[in-house]
Amino acid sequence: xxxxxxxxxxxxxxxxxxxxxxxxxxxxxxxxxxxxxxxxxxxxxxxxxxxxxxxxxxxxxxxxxxxxxxxxxxxxxxxxxxxxxxxxxxxxxxxxxxxxxxxxxxxxxxxxxxxxxxxxxxxxxxxxxxxxxxxxxxxxxxxxxxxxxxxxxxxxx
Amino acid sequence: xxxxxxxxxxxxxxxxxxxxxxxxxxxxxxxxxxxxxxxxxxxxxxxxxxxxxxxxxxxxxxxxxxxxxxxxxxxxxxxxxxxxxxxxxxx
Numbered sequence: 001x002x003x004x005x006x007x008x009x010x011x012x013x014x015x016x017x018x019x020x021x022x023x024x025x026x027x028x029x030x031x032x033x034x035x036x037x038x039x040x041x042x043x044x045x046x047x048x049x050x051x052x053x054x055x056x057x058x059x060x061x062x063x064x065x066x067x068x069x070x071x072x073x074x075x076x077x078x079x080x081x082x083x084x085x086x087x088x089x090x091x092x093x094x095x096x097x098x099x100x101x102x103x104x105x106x107x108x109x110x111x112x113x114x115x116x117x118x119x120x121x122x123x124x125x126x127x128x129x130x131x132x133x134x135x136x137x138x139x140x141x142x143x144x145x146x147x148x149x150x151x152x153x154x155x156x157x
Numbered sequence: 158x159x160x161x162x163x164x165x166x167x168x169x170x171x172x173x174x175x176x177x178x179x180x181x182x183x184x185x186x187x188x189x190x191x192x193x194x195x196x197x198x199x200x201x202x203x204x205x206x207x208x209x210x211x212x213x214x215x216x217x218x219x220x221x222x223x224x225x226x227x228x229x230x231x232x233x234x235x236x237x238x239x240x241x242x243x244x245x246x247x248x
Contacts, residue, residue: 057215098167
């Protein structure tokens with residue numbers, strides 16, 4: 001299961017909307033082994049394409065070096081599909097090489113600017129991709145990670 | 158002195174979990190052969206059957222992407238630092 005805070009979820013969706021009709025991409029880094037996506041890092045799609053995305057090679061090196069210095073890893077790797085469903089494509093699967101990461105797919109095919117309709121919707125789904133095998137997982141949105149690792153709930157004694 | 162090579166998570170199964178390994182060679186290709194002799198299977202993950210670097214990996218010698226410096230023919234020497242990263246890409 002992917003547990004992600006509301007602000008980060010919203011930031012990913014906003015990035016996907018903004019870059020539409022090109023694919024948007026990025027990472028949410030977190031402390032190694034924590035499985036907590038904490039640091040939202042939008043990346044430039046060097047391919048600038050509606051059907052492909054790729055981190056620029058220089059940006060990629062800088063990103064990994066920075067995460068290394070901070071003892072972080074990519075907890076979430078996200079990108080958008082702009083005309084198809086939010087499910088990993090064959091190309092996505094062939095490139096996927098972070099078995100510990102949550103691969104988040106966002107689809108902007110139904111978002112407002114695409115359809116011109118009021119019924120605005122952006123799909124947000126999460127997958128594991130290990131050895132070419134894709135498995136979808138639940139997404140839980142928590143209000144904040146600030147007060148511990150669990151959703152902020154009010155408990156009345 | 159040797160050449161330090163940083164290994165990404167996905168390839169650490171070949172290096173006993175180590176993040177960095179050391180090797181030697183005059184070119185990146187020779188270095189990869191040397192690494193493969195100590196960490197069998199590594200070369201297969203980096204180099205295609207046609208002898209070219211896989212498009213799924215990025216290799217840097219001292220921060221320079223080797224795609225722009227001659228790929229496997231890139232010159233390396235003791236003290237250089239090599240970083241291997243999986244490309245983050247898709248469709």
